[in-house]
Each structure stands twice: as C-alpha cells, then as structure tokens.
Amino acid sequence: MGNTLLSSTDAAGSAAGGGLIMIVYIVLIFVFIYFFMIRPQKKEQKKQAAMLSQLAIGDCVLTNSGFYGIIIDITDDTVIVEFGNNKNCRIPMQKAAIAQVEKADNE
Structure with missing residues (x-):
C-alpha cells in the first residue's frame, strides 16, 4: 500500500513537469514566429x-507588373507614370x- 502512494505522487509530479515543458514549447514557438x-x-x-x-516627379519607377516608367505627377495616393519614349502612354x-x-539624377 505504501508503494501505491509513492507512485501516485511521482505520477502527479511528472504530469505537472510535462505541462510546464509544453508551456515552454508553446512560448518558444510564438517567439520564433514573431522574430x-x-x-x-x-x-x-x-x-x-x-x-x-x-x-518625386522625374523618378524612374518599376511597377509591380514589371513596367518601367517615369513619374510625371503625384497626388495623395496616386501617381501618373509615363511609359515608353513616345510620351503618349501616361497611366x-x-x-x-x-x-x-x-x-532622378540632378547633376
């Protein structure tokens, strides 16, 4: 009977230690994800x-679609970009x- 009391205390202690280790792993995963x-x-x-x-006006830009162009006008959240050498393609x-x-080089 003394053996069962001793073994049940050991089981409770190891379960609490296992829970602590799990919490440490979860914290480490969140730290890893953050960094x-x-x-x-x-x-x-x-x-x-x-x-x-x-x-600034005159800057050469690369768009997300892969086109290179020159900025000719800037407003709050939009820009007008000129593509090509013919000066007719302004988007x-x-x-x-x-x-x-x-x-743009100012030299």
Whole structure:
C-alpha cells in the first residue's frame, strides 16, 4: 500500500513537469514566429512606406507588373507614370503599385 502512494505522487509530479515543458514549447514557438515572420514583415512594410513617401516627379519607377516608367505627377495616393519614349502612354496608378524607385539624377 505504501508503494501505491509513492507512485501516485511521482505520477502527479511528472504530469505537472510535462505541462510546464509544453508551456515552454508553446512560448518558444510564438517567439520564433514573431522574430522570423512578423517582425521582418513589419520592417519591410516600413521600408516600402518610406520609399513611397519620398517619391518625386522625374523618378524612374518599376511597377509591380514589371513596367518601367517615369513619374510625371503625384497626388495623395496616386501617381501618373509615363511609359515608353513616345510620351503618349501616361497611366494613373496607385502608389502601392510601385515596387522599386530609382531617384532622378540632378547633376
């Protein structure tokens, strides 16, 4: 009878230890997700927003669809981009459609 009392206490202690280990694993998974998924995404969004806030007329841009063009007008959330050399293809688009910016040389 003394053996059963001792073994039941050991079982309760190991179950509590197993629960603690599970909580530690869950916390580690959330830390991993934050540092390797959420944080880099927020950093990239801040970088994109900074790039779009520094747009200027005359900048060469690459759109998300893969077209290169020159900005000829900027409003609050849209830009007018001129594509090609013939100066006839001017398309208004949202700033969010711009993937990359090359600043115009002022030399």
